[in-house]
Amino acid sequence: xxxxxxxxxxxxxxxxxxxxxxxxxxxxxxxxxxxxxxxxxxxxxxxxxxxxxxxxxxxxxxxxxxxxxxxxxxxxxxxxxxxxxxxxxxxxxxxxxxxxxxxxxxxxxxxxxxxxxxxxxxxxxxxxxxxxxxxxxxxxxxxxxxxxxxxxxxxxxxxxxxxxxxxxxxxxxxxxxxxxxxxxxxxxxxxxxxxxxxxxxxxxxxxxxxx
Amino acid sequence: xxxxxxxxxxxxxxxxxxxxxxxxxxxxxxxxxxxxxxxxxxxxxxxxxxxxxxxxxxxxxxxxxxxxxxxxxxxxxxxxxxxxxxxxxxxxxxxxxxxxxxxxxxxxxxxxxxxxxxxxxxxxxxxxxxxxxxxxxxxxxxxxxxxxxxxxxxxxxxxxxxxxxxxxxxxxxxxxxxxxxxxxxxxxxxxxxxxxxxxxxxxxxxxxxxxxxxxxxxxxxxxxxxxxxxxxxxxxxxxxxxxxxxxxxxxxxxxxxxxxxxxxxxxxxxxxxxxxxxxxxxxxxxxxxxxxxxxxxxxxxxxxxxxxxxxxxxxxxxxxxxxxxxxxxxxxxxxxxxxxxxxxxxxxxxxxxxxxxxxxxxxxxxxxxxxxxxxxxxxxxxxxxxxxxxxxxxxxxxxxxxxxxxxxxxxxxxxxxxxxxxxxxxxxxxxxxxxxxxxxxxxxxxxxxxxxxxxxxxxxxxxxxxxxxxxxxxxxxxxxxxxxxxxxxxxxxxxxxxxxxxxxxxxxxxxxxxxxxxxxxxxxxxxxxxxxxxxxxxxxxxxxxxxxxxx
Amino acid sequence: xxxxxxxxxxxxxxxxxxxxxxxxxxxxxxxxxxxxxxxxxxxxxxxxxxxxxxxxxxxxxxxxxxxxxxxxxxxxxxxxxxxxxxxxxxxxxxxxxxxxxxxxxxxxxxxxxxxxxxxxxxxxxxxxxxxxxxxxxxxxxxxxxxxxxxxxxxxxxxxxxxxxxxxxxxxxxxxxxxxxxxxxxxxxxxxxxxxxxxxx
Numbered sequence: 001x002x003x004x005x006x007x008x009x010x011x012x013x014x015x016x017x018x019x020x021x022x023x024x025x026x027x028x029x030x031x032x033x034x035x036x037x038x039x040x041x042x043x044x045x046x047x048x049x050x051x052x053x054x055x056x057x058x059x060x061x062x063x064x065x066x067x068x069x070x071x072x073x074x075x076x077x078x079x080x081x082x083x084x085x086x087x088x089x090x091x092x093x094x095x096x097x098x099x100x101x102x103x104x105x106x107x108x109x110x111x112x113x114x115x116x117x118x119x120x121x122x123x124x125x126x127x128x129x130x131x132x133x134x135x136x137x138x139x140x141x142x143x144x145x146x147x148x149x150x151x152x153x154x155x156x157x158x159x160x161x162x163x164x165x166x167x168x169x170x171x172x173x174x175x176x177x178x179x180x181x182x183x184x185x186x187x188x189x190x191x192x193x194x195x196x197x198x199x200x201x202x203x204x205x206x207x208x209x210x211x
Numbered sequence: 212x213x214x215x216x217x218x219x220x221x222x223x224x225x226x227x228x229x230x231x232x233x234x235x236x237x238x239x240x241x242x243x244x245x246x247x248x249x250x251x252x253x254x255x256x257x258x259x260x261x262x263x264x265x266x267x268x269x270x271x272x273x274x275x276x277x278x279x280x281x282x283x284x285x286x287x288x289x290x291x292x293x294x295x296x297x298x299x300x301x302x303x304x305x306x307x308x309x310x311x312x313x314x315x316x317x318x319x320x321x322x323x324x325x326x327x328x329x330x331x332x333x334x335x336x337x338x339x340x341x342x343x344x345x346x347x348x349x350x351x352x353x354x355x356x357x358x359x360x361x362x363x364x365x366x367x368x369x370x371x372x373x374x375x376x377x378x379x380x381x382x383x384x385x386x387x388x389x390x391x392x393x394x395x396x397x398x399x400x401x402x403x404x405x406x407x408x409x410x411x412x413x414x415x416x417x418x419x420x421x422x423x424x425x426x427x428x429x430x431x432x433x434x435x436x437x438x439x440x441x442x443x444x445x446x447x448x449x450x451x452x453x454x455x456x457x458x459x460x461x462x463x464x465x466x467x468x469x470x471x472x473x474x475x476x477x478x479x480x481x482x483x484x485x486x487x488x489x490x491x492x493x494x495x496x497x498x499x500x501x502x503x504x505x506x507x508x509x510x511x512x513x514x515x516x517x518x519x520x521x522x523x524x525x526x527x528x529x530x531x532x533x534x535x536x537x538x539x540x541x542x543x544x545x546x547x548x549x550x551x552x553x554x555x556x557x558x559x560x561x562x563x564x565x566x567x568x569x570x571x572x573x574x575x576x577x578x579x580x581x582x583x584x585x586x587x588x589x590x591x592x593x594x595x596x597x598x599x600x601x602x603x604x605x606x607x608x609x610x611x612x613x614x615x616x617x618x619x620x621x622x623x624x625x626x627x628x629x630x631x632x633x634x635x636x637x638x639x640x641x642x643x644x645x646x647x648x649x650x651x652x653x654x655x656x657x658x659x660x661x662x663x664x665x666x667x668x669x670x671x672x673x674x675x676x677x678x679x680x681x682x683x684x685x686x687x688x689x690x691x692x693x694x695x696x697x698x699x700x701x702x703x704x705x706x707x708x709x710x711x712x713x714x715x716x717x718x719x720x721x722x723x724x725x726x727x728x729x730x731x732x733x734x735x736x737x738x739x740x741x742x743x744x745x746x747x748x749x750x751x752x753x754x755x756x757x758x759x760x761x762x
Numbered sequence: 763x764x765x766x767x768x769x770x771x772x773x774x775x776x777x778x779x780x781x782x783x784x785x786x787x788x789x790x791x792x793x794x795x796x797x798x799x800x801x802x803x804x805x806x807x808x809x810x811x812x813x814x815x816x817x818x819x820x821x822x823x824x825x826x827x828x829x830x831x832x833x834x835x836x837x838x839x840x841x842x843x844x845x846x847x848x849x850x851x852x853x854x855x856x857x858x859x860x861x862x863x864x865x866x867x868x869x870x871x872x873x874x875x876x877x878x879x880x881x882x883x884x885x886x887x888x889x890x891x892x893x894x895x896x897x898x899x900x901x902x903x904x905x906x907x908x909x910x911x912x913x914x915x916x917x918x919x920x921x922x923x924x925x926x927x928x929x930x931x932x933x934x935x936x937x938x939x940x941x942x943x944x945x946x947x948x949x950x951x952x953x954x955x956x957x958x959x960x961x962x
Contacts, residue, residue, distance in 0.1 A: 010774045012767030019769040022897045024796065024950050026767045039954060040890050040897075091918075098921035103914055141770065141791050148901075155861065155904050159842075159911025160918065162858045166837035166845035167828040167919065170349070174830075174922075178849050186854055193901065205771035205791065241804045247812035250936075254815045257929055261823065285833070349833065 011205075013046055020044045048200035052129060058195035059122045065184045065191065066115060072181035075161060079174045088112060088157065088185065111157040111185070114150055118192045121147045122199070129203050137204045144204065148196045154189040158182070266294065267319045269312050271328045271352070273368040276308040278332050278350035286312055286328070288354040293318045296352070310368070312352070322364060325357025325377070329369035341372070371396070374411045380430035381408065384486065386442050386472070388494035391422045393446040393470030400426050401445060401473040407432035410472065424494060426472060436486045439476050442494050443501035446470035456605060477502055509560040510589075511540065512626070512635040514599050514613065520555050522611035523601065529559050529613045530602075537561035539613065558632065559599075559613065563588065586628070593626055598638035766795055797949035803881045803956055806947045810873040813940035817870060819933035821863065825912060826931060830923035838930065839863060861904040866941060869903055872896050873944060880956045889957050900945070905938045 012019060018027045020037035027037060027044060035044045073085035086094070088111045095104035121143050128140065161182060168176040276299045278284070286294035294314035302309050314322060331353045333342045345351065352368075355376045374397055375381070391413055400408035408428035416423055428436060472494065495501035520542055529537035541558035566588065598621055602614040624636035766777040770793035785797045824836035837845075839862060847855030872892045879886040912931060919925045 011772040012765075012774050013772055015765065015767075015774050017765060017767045017774060019767045019772070021769060022894050023954065024769050025954075026765055040894050042894050095918060100917045100921070103917045106910075107914055137771070138791065141793075145793075152901065152904050153907055153910070155907045156911035156914060158854065159858065159862065159904075159908045160915040162842040162846050162854070163826060163837055163912055163915035164918065165849065166842040167826060167835050167915075169835065169845075170830055170833055178846060178851050178854065183851060183854060186857055190857070197901065201770045201793075202772040205773070241802065241808075243805045243808040247808045247815065250812040250815045254819050254933075257819060257823070283835075 018044050018046055021048070047202060047206075048198065051198060051200040051203060052126065054198040055122070055195045056126055056130075058191050058198060059119060059126060062115075062188045062191035062195065063119050063123070065187045066119060069115075069181050069184035069188050070112065072184070073179045074157075074182040074185055075164070076177040076179050077168075077174060078177065085179070087181070091157075107157060107160075110153050114154050115188050115192060118147050118151055118154075118196075122192065122195055125199070125204070140204050141201065144196070144199070144201060147192075151189070151193045151196055154192075155186075158186050158189070264316065266313045266315045267322065267364070268297075269294075269314055269322060269364045269366065271310045271312060271366045271368045272302065272307045273310060273330065274307065274370055276310065278330060278345075279310060279352075280349075284349065284351060286314065286352040286354060287331075288318070288321065288356060293321065293354065310352075320362075321354065321356045322362055323357045324359040324361045324363045326359075326363070326366065327355040327357065327369055327373060328366050329353050329372045331372065334372070374409050375427045379427075381428050382430075382433040382436070382486075382488045383411065383425055383427050384436065385489055385491045386424045386426060386494040387416075387491065388422050388424060388444070389496070391424070392444045392496070394424060394444070394472065395470060398446075398470045398472065400428060401471055402428075402432045402435060402475065404473075405432075407474075424472075428474075434485050435476065436474065436490075437476055437484060438486055438490070440474050440486065440492065441477060441501040442472055442474045442492050443498050444470070444494060444496055445473035445498065473498065475502065509537075509562055510586075511632040512559050512561060513556045513630065513632050514559060514635050514637050515554055515556055516599075516601050516637055517639055518601065520557065520601070520611075522603070522609040523557065523613070524610070527604075527610070527612045529561060529599070529615060531566065531615045534565065536563075536565045536615070537613075557613070559635075561589075586626075589626060593624065593636060596621055598624075598636050600638045768793055768795060796951040798952050798955075803877055806873065806944050807877045807881055809940050809944045809947070810870055810877065813866075813870045813937055813944065814874070816933045816937040816940060817867060820930045820937055823930040823933075824928045825934065826916060827926045827928050828919060828923065829926070836928070839934070861902055862908040865899050865903040866905050866937065868899060869896060869941060869944075873948075876953075876957065893953065893957070897950075903941060905934065905941055909935050909938050 012026070016029045018029045018035070019025070020027060020040060020042060021044070022042040023037060023040040025037055025039045027035075029035065029046065036042065037044050070088055073087050073090075075086045075091070077084045077086065088107075092104050092108045092112070095101070095107060125140055125144060128135075161176075161178065165176050165178055168174050273279075279296055279299055281296055281298050284296040285292050286296070294312050296310055296312045298311040300309055300311075301307075329352070330350055331342045331345055332350045333346050334340070342350075353372060355373060357377060394410055394413065396410055396412060398410040399406045400410065408426055410424055411427045412425040414423050426442075523539060523542065525539055525541065527539045528535045529539070537560050539557060540560050543556055543558070545554040545556055546552075547554060592615075596617045596619065597615055598618045599613050599615050600618070601611050604610045604612045618638045621638055626636065627634040764777060766775045767773070768775065768788035768791065771788060771791040773788060773790045775789065775795065786795045787793065788795055821839050824838050825842070826837050828835045828837070840859065843855045843859040843863070845855075846852075846858060872895055875886060876889050876892055879889075909931075912927075912934075916925050916927065
């Protein structure tokens with residue numbers, strides 16, 4: 001490994017080789033505007049075009065949605081006696097109060113911590129890449145992969161809510177109503193997922209290889 | 212040193228048999244296929260189980276699908292869920308709603324021809340508030356399982372829950388009335404104020420002149436319905452303010468709200484056999500009319516009264532010293548244009564039977580039973596001075612009644628039998644008495660010398676005032692002159708006490724003397740005591756004296 | 763190809779033939795370059811069939827039963843998504859349907875479409891397109907997240923009233939495992955090998 005670091009790493013770019021993102025085939029680049037992978041016919045590029053711009057836009061939108069998603073109520077429970085609004089946090093607290101605190105912890109991590117970490121991690125990566133100061137690309141790379149993998153689990157609150165809405169519809173005893181912040185929350189999850197997809201991981205290593 | 216296989220020397224190739232490829236293509240599935248096979252079997256198992264558990268499909272037609280929801284509304288029999296509504300759609304002729312439901316398999320034998328279905332919703336009908344639970348749990352479809360043997364899968368739903376579910380013991384009867392009053396389906400039927408049944412249905416008779424009401428009387432009350440039983444409308448509050456006062460009669464609060472019917476057999480009923488199902492009865496408009504003994508004979512008379520007829524109403528009683536012998540039938544106005552005056556004939560019905568029925572047999576002068584109309588009896592009464600007069604029954608309400616009684620000093624009159632209807636002689640009424648008595652009271656009050664009394668009172672008050680004033684000055688006197696004297700006296704007394712104290716104290720003049728005196732006293736007491744002892748031992752000493760001391 | 767370029771860090775590697783039944787990683791960033799396994803086409807195919815049956819069960823029957831006040835409410839998978847749609851949040855309903863129903867279904871069907879011809883030895887048109895579709899959909903298949911979400915919902919409700927998981931939930935849980943297994947036995951390189959085998 002150290003021997004590799006000493007000499008400049010040979011990148012595919014320097015050799016004029018591309019990798020197809022879909023099927024991971026290694027291809028020879030040709031001088032054309034639109035290139036396609038011979039194997040799977042998907043468009044191939046040296047680097048994902050507009051990766052930084054797209055990712056930045058998505059991360060910013062997601063960050064904007066994160067505030068209302070957590071501050072405004074995602075769910076309203078109508079009972080015979082009262083109407084109760086619940087934000088994600090209050091849902092976690094009520095779960096903890098009713099004794100099932102492992103589940104409360106799970107929801108807390110999945111719905112509040114994970115999206116926030118995703119935003120922070122992606123933000124940090126983007127800033128680093130923009131400033132072309134890519135130190136420790138290995139750690140960043142690991143962070144990025146973690147973000148990519150873990151992102152989808154934030155959806156679990158959305159699925160739980162869909163079941164609650166479908167089940168708790170006993171007229172005049174209790175009904176559950178979805179509130180707009182749920183849409184914002186789903187937006188955060190989807191947008192961060194799309195952001196992770198649109199980010200070209202190779203950009204992290206470009207600073208080091210300079211090939 | 213291993214020799215590679217290729218270098219091994221061996222028999223020449225031609226001598227080696229060449230392997231024959233196996234022509235039969237053995238299709239050997241790898242073990243992994245067991246997994247989907249298991250899943251398919253499990254899936255089939257689940258599917259079959261669900262299908263079997265599904266139950267029988269039925270169709271119920273209603274006018275509206277209000278409160279019914281597909282896949283949600285349940286069907287319950289005696290509060291046990293036996294099925295669910297699956298689908299709802301409008302019928303082809305767009306007049307009805309067809310509800311497709313699934314009934315559990317184990318109760319599929321409930322589905323017979325006379326099984327009935329209806330929607331249970333909150334219903335408020337006067338006496339009856341039902342289905343409130345559905346406000347919380349949502350409406351459901353109620354079932355009444357029939358007794359028929361023929362299975363059925365298409366039903367016409369009832370729009371209203373049936374009053375009587377099958378199997379309820381009791382009997383249905385038919386009543387006829389002039390109008391429905393405040394009755395409704397579900398109105399209660401009472402027997403001696405106890406709820407005994409319900410109105411099940413009513414309809415207008417063809418021709419529109421009367422109403423038929425069907426009632427269901429629950430067991431065991433149905434055993435009290437005989438051929439003689441009378442039914443009457445016990446709706447609301449029967450309040451009559453008449454000459455006899457205010458009468459309030461009601462069966463129950465429910466009947467006030469909802470109307471009701473009551474029944475009872477008259478006291479002199481002779482029939483004892485229970486009435487059969489669907490026996491027809493007349494529905495009377497009130498209790499009195501129902502239980503009244505049938506008066507077969509009624510004699511109509513006209514009476515002309517002086518003064519206003521205000522307060523006399525149709526149905527007002529004709530009273531013979533407290534006994535109701537008839538009632539007012541009609542009030543009208545006559546204008547005699549020849550004489551140029553207005554007359555007010557009052558048409559009354561007299562029931563001679565009532566008079567006779569209550570009379571003691573010996574006092575009945577006329578035992579001629581052929582005198583059905585009681586003419587002879589009435590003539591005799593009138594000859595004795597019986598006249599009809601308007602009397603106040605109730606000062607409060609101004610209700611009047613007709614009193615028939617002997618009036619003193621009245622001119623001879625007879626009943627004008629030739630008029631149609633006959634005219635009964637009258638006398639003036641009783642309002643004058645009252646004005647008289649009021650007048651006398653007023654006069655008496657007038658006589659009381661209120662002026663003098665008040666003057667006297669004033670004088671007394673003045674004197675009292677004076678007295679009080681002098682008392683006041685006296686007290687002031689006391690204060691001024693007597694008080695200091697008293698104070699002086701008190702001071703002297705204080706001085707005396709002080710001296711006394713000094714005298715009493717140690718070294719005081721009194722003390723010494725007192726001490727000596729006390730010693731002497733004690734000595735005396737001792738000797739007295741000795742004497743007493745001696746006397747006790749020698750009581751004779753009192754008489755004989757003390758014997759001389761022995762030497 | 764004698765050179766393999768890492769898709770994550772663009773580092774060029776020498777490749778001398780595909781290593782069978784191994785997981786080969788990038789020297790620099792440790793991203794997986796490719797993976798092969800010795801299993802035949804049968805394994806993913808069998809898994810795909812099992813997954814299909816499980817999918818049908820998971821959608822045809824209710825997931826959860828919720829009993830309160832004598833009323834039992836059942837929720838199916840599509841019913842849950844429709845519930846969101848009914849309340850006016852069509853986007854959310856679509857999202858749930860997409861990630862929990864449509865993507866897994868497409869994955870199963872695409873698998874079958876590609877692998878059945880391979881197994882039976884003929885070539886079907888559009889296999890490459892379907893591969894692209896599968897690759898694109900992979901991050902959006904959230905069946906396992908749905909199962910966890912369902913568990914969270916169950917726990918939330920169990921404190922209020924009686925809840926019971928139903929057959930569809932079990933089926934969906936098994937489906938989740940099937941899909942994961944299917945993904946693990948069909949790495950990209952292997953997939954193309956099979957497809958090219960079919961071409962012959």
